[in-house]
Amino acid sequence: QVQLVESGGGLMQAGGSLRLSCAVSGQTSSISATGWFRQSPTKEREFVAAINWRFRSTYYADSVKGRFTISRDSARNTVVISLQMNSLIPEDTAVYYCAAARGVRSYSDYGNYNYWGQGTQVTVSS
Numbered sequence: 001q002v003q004l005v006e007s008g009g010g011l012m013q014a015g016g017s018l019r020l021s022c023a024v025s026g027q028t029s030s031i032s033a034t035g036w037f038r039q040s041p042t043k044e045r046e047f048v049a050a051i052n053w054r055f056r057s058t059y060y061a062d063s064v065k066g067r068f069t070i071s072r073d074s075a076r077n078t079v080v081i082s083l084q085m086n087s088l089i090p091e092d093t094a095v096y097y098c099a100a101a102r103g104v105r106s107y108s109d110y111g112n113y114n115y116w117g118q119g120t121q122v123t124v125s126s
Contacts, residue, residue: 002115
């Protein structure tokens, strides 16, 4: 099994920055990629960013490209996936979820991900 725990959400004014973290533990050797998704009350769950663990290649939704950066670091037996969010806008307000996949055909398809965190709220005020 794989466990994911998100942290770092909160309230921020437009134009500000937040950094989300996702601690991935358990059978991490089975994971090939991790991604961030978000969901607001008025929208379906949408892809934000993803990173391939082997090649460190990254993928972004057009709406966050140039503003958000996903990265991966390892510490002891835990892998930490970070999402640096800059130039925040009110439309970024959502619950952000970290997800891990054993195998991925499409990084933006949430159906490809096998494990999910509990989510962390990000609110951007205008």
